Structure formats: C-alpha cells, structure tokens
Amino acid sequence: MLLQHFREEILSDHNSVPVAINDRFQVTAAYLEVTSDDVFKEHPPALLELFMILTQRAEIKGVRAATIRLVRSHRHLIDDDFRNNPECRENFITLLRQSHGITHQLRRMNRYGLLAKYIPAFGDIVGQMQHDMFHVYTVDEHTLNVLRNVRRFTVPTFRDEFPNCSKIILPLQKLELLYLGALFHDIAKGRGGDHSQLGKEDAYVFCQHHGLSEQDSNIVAWLVQNHLIMSVTAQRRDISDPDVIAGFAAIVKLDYLYLLTVADIRGTDPKLWNNWKDSLLFSLYNSTKQALRRGLDKQVDKSELVSDRQKESLALLTQHERPQIDALWQQLDDDYFLRAIAPMRLHGTAMKSSIAI
Numbered sequence: 001m002l003l004q005h006f007r008e009e010i011l012s013d014h015n016s017v018p019v020a021i022n023d024r025f026q027v028t029a030a031y032l033e034v035t036s037d038d039v040f041k042e043h044p045p046a047l048l049e050l051f052m053i054l055t056q057r058a059e060i061k062g063v064r065a066a067t068i069r070l071v072r073s074h075r076h077l078i079d080d081d082f083r084n085n086p087e088c089r090e091n092f093i094t095l096l097r098q099s100h101g102i103t104h105q106l107r108r109m110n111r112y113g114l115l116a117k118y119i120p121a122f123g124d125i126v127g128q129m130q131h132d133m134f135h136v137y138t139v140d141e142h143t144l145n146v147l148r149n150v151r152r153f154t155v156p157t158f159r160d161e162f163p164n165c166s167k168i169i170l171p172l173q174k175l176e177l178l179y180l181g182a183l184f185h186d187i188a189k190g191r192g193g194d195h196s197q198l199g200k201e202d203a204y205v206f207c208q209h210h211g212l213s214e215q216d217s218n219i220v221a222w223l224v225q226n227h228l229i230m231s232v233t234a235q236r237r238d239i240s241d242p243d244v245i246a247g248f249a250a251i252v253k254l255d256y257l258y259l260l261t262v263a264d265i266r267g268t269d270p271k272l273w274n275n276w277k278d279s280l281l282f283s284l285y286n287s288t289k290q291a292l293r294r295g296l297d298k299q300v301d302k303s304e305l306v307s308d309r310q311k312e313s314l315a316l317l318t319q320h321e322r323p324q325i326d327a328l329w330q331q332l333d334d335d336y337f338l339r340a341i342a343p344m345r346l347h348g349t350a351m352k353s354s355i356a357i
Helices: 002-011 046-056 065-073 080-084 086-096 102-112 114-118 139-152 163-169 175-184 195-209 214-225 229-236 242-249 254-268 275-294 302-314 319-329 334-345 348-355
Strands: 025-028 031-034
Touching: 002 065, 025 046, 031 046, 031 065, 046 065, 046 086, 046 102, 046 114, 065 102, 080 086, 086 102, 086 175, 102 114, 102 139, 139 175, 139 254, 163 254, 163 275, 175 195, 175 214, 175 254, 195 214, 214 254, 229 242, 229 254, 229 275, 242 275, 254 275, 302 319
Parallel strands: none
Antiparallel strands: 025 031
8 A cells, every 4th residue: 555655645646536436435546546535445245346436448558545544444245245235245146257357357356455355265274385296385475376277278378378278268158157166175274074075065055056057156166165176186196097088077077177187287396397297287188089979888998909009010011020019019908008008109100119129
C-alpha cells in the first residue's frame, strides 16, 4: 500500500479525471478505486466485483492505495451470508472464465486476505510449509504457481515453452474446470489423512455451491482426487506395457489430467521439471490417447505389439544385418521389445546400431 501510495503521489498525473465504470467503481490515472468509502459496507459483493473488473479491463494497472486499505478493513464482511450470496458466487466464477488476468487477480486476492476468507479451506494452507525433498514453496504459493502454469498454456506468447500442452488446451471448452482443479488440488494438505480424497470433497461442494452442473462438479472433484496418478504411473510403472496403459486409460480424463500434472510438477520447484519427465508424461498421454481411440475392449495384444515393433525396427536395417539380428532377438524376451525398442524407433535411423546391442 505504501509503494502504491508513492506511485500515486509522485508518479501519477494529478490532473487525471476519474472515469466511472459503474456506481461503485471508477478509474483514476489507470488505477481502480471505489466511488465512496461506504461502497463495501453498502454493497459487500463489491469486494469480489473489484477483482472481476480487473480481469475484464487490461488497461487498469492496479488498485489505488486508499481502496486497498478499504478492502482489507472490510474483510470481516465475508461470512457465510456473503458466500451464499448468488452475486458473490457469480462474480467468482465469472472471474475464472475470463481470458485475461486470472492468476494476477487471485494472487492479489491472496495478498489482500480475501481468498482465504472466501474459501476458508484455502485459508488453512496460507503460509503452510511443505516438509519434503521437492516442494520449495508454501502450499498456497505452490497452488497459485500451478494455476499460473496452467494459464500460461493458453497464452500465445508462451506457446514455445510447452508446445504439447498449448496444443492440447486449445480445444477445451471449460477451462474454469481445470483452474478449479488447480486451485483445490492441494487444499487439504496438513489436515491429516489423504489430502487428495479430502480435497475432492471440498472441490465438489464448492462447485455445486457455485452452480456448476453435476458433470462439471464431478470432473473437478475427480481431478483433485487423482492429480497424482499420472505422475506416479509415468515415473513408477512400465508405460510400455499395454496392460498398464489399458488400466490407466480406463480411469482417466486425459486432457485435463495431463495439463494439471505438468503444471503441478513444474510448480513444485523450478529445477524439478526436466526433459525426462516431459518425455515420460507425453509418452503416457499418447499411449493412453491411442488406447481410448481403439476402445478399451479392443486393446492391442502384447504379442501383436512385439511383432509390430520388430517389423518397424527391421525396416531401419540393411538386408545383410537381418540374420545377425534374428539370432540375437531369439535370446530376448518380450519385455525387451516393449520397453527398449519403442523409444528407439522414435529416433529413426540414428538408432540403427543400438537396436542390435
């Protein structure tokens, strides 16, 4: 607030004329402010309306210091009556459906203390440390980082960062479901018990309370409950095994889960994401996509898969090399072809010599 006050007193144009947005808000020198000090007392939903306006108007730089002070001093108005107010619920969901500024405004809500008041379960993770080997952020900061990562998949400027994710997210019609999954995925940490299961219940109740359909509420709840399953499957199970892929495909809402998983891993520690994890997750994504397209009742038999991979590998070799390869392959079991040959064929003729080793 002090820095913002300095900007207004020293750097701003003091001759700027306020431009009204509605009866409650106006913009002065590119900063949003209330039209009177009684706005929040007279109309409490304006506490959320302020952030919704900021997502809708990219030209607004921020909030004036006096208005920040009023927001913080009126946080006590956010109670059960406030959360049950249809206008408040509509403002929050509308904010999540905007194409601009969602992460910035949720971070601003967190700084002002409103996010913890509006979602009491989120208040329990604010400042909460994570005592493990890979999280370097508090739970609330990690959560907002994950949300930021998901949002970046939608921004053309960052398309080169994660081109697969940027391509996959384009057709999704209800991005707010993915954002809610990110917002709630770790919300039950520190309570004891399975945070995925407890968070699933919080997410479902929140979605139903905010007017989402039963189907959409279940998608968000499922994402929260299963947000770790893709990472565990990719890194700890044999994703070249058709049975593993079939089992995973039977339970997965693939596009949403893949995007949330990448954003989650990347949001734990800037150094944690690497090409190996990227390759594993995208390989699992592609294999599962193929399994879903074939139909879960028409999965590829292991022997057929081994035969196909042998044929693809032989196509990379010269005719005089084949007798030697046939003799070598007689000594190998199916696991070799399921695990080793599949990654090799992705690299084309450069891998010819490795096939024989």
